Amino acid sequence: MIVLPTAIREAIFERAREGSPEEICGVLGGTHEPEGTSRVRSQYPADNVAENPRTRYEIDPEQQLAIFDRLEARGEEIVGFYHSHPHGPARPSDTDAALATWPDRSYVIVSLEPHKIGSWRWRASTDRDGADADGRFERERLVVD
Template sequence: MTLKIEAKVLTALLEHGRREIPNEACGYLAAREGLVCRHFELTNQDAAPDHFTMNPAEQFAAMRQMREAGLQVAAVYHTHPETPARPSEEDIRLAHDPGMVYVIVSLVRGDDPVRAFKINQGKVLELPLEVVTA
């Protein structure tokens, strides 16, 4: 499985992450016909640089907006302000949905900024990322 994502969405994720420094940013990625074409920024209730908890009311609102727009949830994303784009021990421990794709955005200069993963019972599988320019 390859995660196909529009370049403008990648740019928006990096911008969201930079606005939230020093804390992690989080949200959903939504797709139409297998192409991630939109992101939904959610509030990190923890306001922490190494942890995030999505606001439940915002999660429900984002899901409703996706349904109304004919989009599907493609991934959960969050940023790592000071570490590479790979799942931390906590990310692995808290990944409860084996069907979900987890996108991690690193704000560390020189690092591969965006990577996608499937996480199932502690096992991490990196997914190829295909960037599509509209």
């Protein structure tokens, strides 16, 4: 489960509206509780530097490192990432799944048409020999607090 404050949810929706028709993206900071609940405390917008920002997102690598430093300085953990689908559903696309790399982190996706928000955890997989294999997204409960 991920707990997302109302103010952060609204800020992400507003940014998605302003950024449309391109996808917006950013990092979510907060805490991971022992039973698996993630609590978002902050959101850090980032520039989308994807070659085609209308259909995919890529967080600017330099900004991402700076955000990670800010999170660490504030005593926060990387809870996950967010991005928008301006004209698509609030669920991971095939491209999202192919590019996901952060196991056990949340990927929050905002759709503008329809106006909706969803969250998924990326679960890494290993093959029989213990080598990395393709992972998968698992839908997680999103609670707006």
